[in-house]
Amino acid sequence: MKKNQGYSRRQWLKHVGQTTAASAVLLSVPSYARPASAQVVVVGGGFGGATAARYIKRRDPSIHVRLIEPAKTFYTCPFSNLYLGGLRRFEQQAHSYDDLRAQGIEIIHDIATAVDPDKKTVQLAQGASLAYDKLLLSPGVDMRWHALEGYDEEAAELAPHAWKAGAQTQLLKKQLDAMPDGGTFILVAPENPFRCPPGPYERVSMVAHYFSQHKPKSKILILDAKDAFSKQALFQDAWQHIYGDMIEWVPMSQGGRVIRVDAKQGLVETEFGDQHQADVLNVIPPQQAAQIAHQSGVADQSLWVPIDPTTFASQHVPDVYVVGDATIASPMPKSGFAANTQAKVAAAAIVNALSGQAPAEPSFTNTCYSLIAPDYGISVGHLYAVNNNQLVEASGGVSPRDADADFRRREAQYGAAWYEAISLDIWGTEPHA
Structure with missing residues (x-):
């Protein structure tokens, strides 16, 4: 990652504070008169969607906000690696929608299956059809099944991706617990772009911590479809310092790109013809915007969603906004914090558009904390x-x-504080103790 020379971390944090304060002022501006029947539908109850629903309702309580999310309890991907490392319980990833409901947001636990942009309706799996004046999609990602030969939904039940928090995460944890000391854990890292750029390397760090405590003879092999990754020097310095030769990273140019997976045998084959045997195999495949983005017409040939960077409105479909991992928003990463800050900008733009006002000039922030050991954290942060x-x-x-x-100890503490603060901001509750 590039670092702005002459710009200190203290100055950056001060700027983040000023930007946050400015955003709060923007979102607290009194709303203009509009019909009481304004309908906003939000699809997806994660970092982007739940934030957007809360901030639209906060800005103008007269808007009828419906949040569509199939899960009654939302489990976050951020901090799920700590569960794999034995530092958290799985229940600590859980968030309910009770506080959002208490704010007057209608929560509908169902799956959005189709969008009709002409009729301005969203079709739900259980049969209902919801009309909207404005629609915000925060659908996240889908795995590109078969992008790696042999890797599909059935194979993921043997070699989990665990890139959507839930049963896959628990399956990977169970496999790690059952692995014998002296075994090999292989992580297949995907090409760009994908959800949470530092995530695979934090996962390796947390698995290494778990092994160091319980299976010290074990090895970790990262087979990577890239030649570089987020915070690479910081990760590799820490791996050598804390875990010695436990972790090996193989970049694409040295035979790291996996092209074939045999999940039953725990085997992977690279484009150079090398085969690697795993005791536990974690395949994170290439990704794309979730299916609803393609069905609704907001995704393009890149498999992601182009947006207007000032409002996060779709470039292709009117009255539809898209935030979070599904979007083309580079250089912003596909992260929880990015989705949260994008959603606040989109929420303000939606409320302004419903009242006939022009969008405000936005600014965005993102910070990604990664834990390498219980008292060893690293971070990357940018303003956009x-x-x-x-x-x-x-x-x-x-x-x-x-x-x-x-x-490093304070960075680890800052990461934990960030998770608590953003959980409160989005779902209205702190993580379970």
Whole structure:
């Protein structure tokens, strides 16, 4: 990641605070008169969708906000790696929708199966059809099954991806617990773009921590479809310092790109013809915007969703906004924090559009904390702005490589505080103790 020279971390944090305060002012501006029947439907109850629903309702309580989410309890991908590392219980990933419901948001536990942009309706799996004035999609990602030969939904029950928190995460944890000491854990890392760029490497770190405590003779092999990854130098410095030679990373140019998977045998084959045997195999396949994005017409040939960076409105379908992992929003990463800040901008744009007002000039923030050991954290953070109708990095950078142990300990604490704060901001409740 690039770091803006001469821009200190203290200045960056101060700027984040100012930006957050400015966003709060924007969202608290009194709403203009509009019909009381304004209908906004939000699809997806994760970091993007739940944030958007809350902030639309907060800005204008007269808007009828419906949030469509099949899960009655939402389990977050952020911090699920700590569960794999034995540092959290799975229940600590759980969030309910009770507080959003208490704010006057109608929560509908169902699956959105189709959008009719002409009729401006959303069809639900159980048969209902919901009309909207504005629609916000935060559908997340789907796995590109068969992008790796042999890897499909059935194979994922043997070699889990665990890239959507829930049963897959629990399955991977069960496999790690059952693996004998001295076994090999293989993680297949995908090509760009994909959800949570530092996530596979934090996962490896947490598995290494678990192995160091319970299976110290075990090895970890990362087979990567890339030649570089987020916070690479910080991760690799820490791996060598804490875990020695337990972790091996093989980049694409050295034979890391996997092209074939045999989930039953725990075997993978690379494009160089090498085969690798795993005791536990974690395949994170290539990804794309979730199916509803394609059905509704907001996704393009890239398999992702192009948006207007000022409002996060779809470039292809009127009155539809898309936030989070499904979007083309580079250089912003596909992260929970990015979805949260995008959703706040989209929420303000929707309320303004319903009252005939122009959108405000947005700014965006993102911070990704990664835990490498219980008291060893690293981070990357950036501010983003819109320039010539393009999202651009305004400032930011990564943790310094030469930081001392106290700095790393505080980074770990900041990461935990971030998760608590964003959980409260989105779902209205802190994580379960």
